Amino acid sequence: MTDFENQIRREIDANGYHIVIIRAEGDDPGYAFTLGLASNHGHPELCCFGLDEGEQGGPLHEFLDAAAAMVAEGTRFQAGTLVPGLVERFEIAVRAVTPERRDEWLGFGARFHKSRGFECLQLVWPDPTGRFPWESDCDPRVLAVQPLLDR
Numbered sequence: 309m310t311d312f313e314n315q316i317r318r319e320i321d322a323n324g325y326h327i328v329i330i331r332a333e334g335d336d337p338g339y340a341f342t343l344g345l346a347s348n349h350g351h352p353e354l355c356c357f358g359l360d361e362g363e364q365g366g367p368l369h370e371f372l373d374a375a376a377a378m379v380a381e382g383t384r385f386q387a388g389t390l391v392p393g394l395v396e397r398f399e400i401a402v403r404a405v406t407p408e409r410r411d412e413w414l415g416f417g418a419r420f421h422k423s424r425g426f427e428c429l430q431l432v433w434p435d436p437t438g439r440f441p442w443e444s445d446c447d448p449r450v451l452a453v454q455p456l457l458d459r
Contacts, residue, residue: 331362338362352427358453
């Protein structure tokens, strides 16, 4: 195990989860995902895209950390639902992540879990008018930074 992996394991042991931040590169947006929710809380891992460029401690990190803390406190997110309270003024959509898209975007998660069989849910945020990327008239800038991993 690498020093980086050992650091992640220590944080999971201390906090119950770790947030992995992936910086934006080329056409790919910044994104983040959790590690440890499945093993410590019996809950699918969570991922989210595009709230920033993938900055440690930035809005994306804070958002996913708040969602993971809710799971650690007993909240259970379900695919196909809307969650109020994570973002001021808007609900967040919860979507299932397909195994193919999980492997494409969350490869380090598979390495961490020592298999490709872990479940993950994507938290999707709306544009300023409340429209989600799969809805007509959603701001194209929101769609551009949120690949939908349920398809």
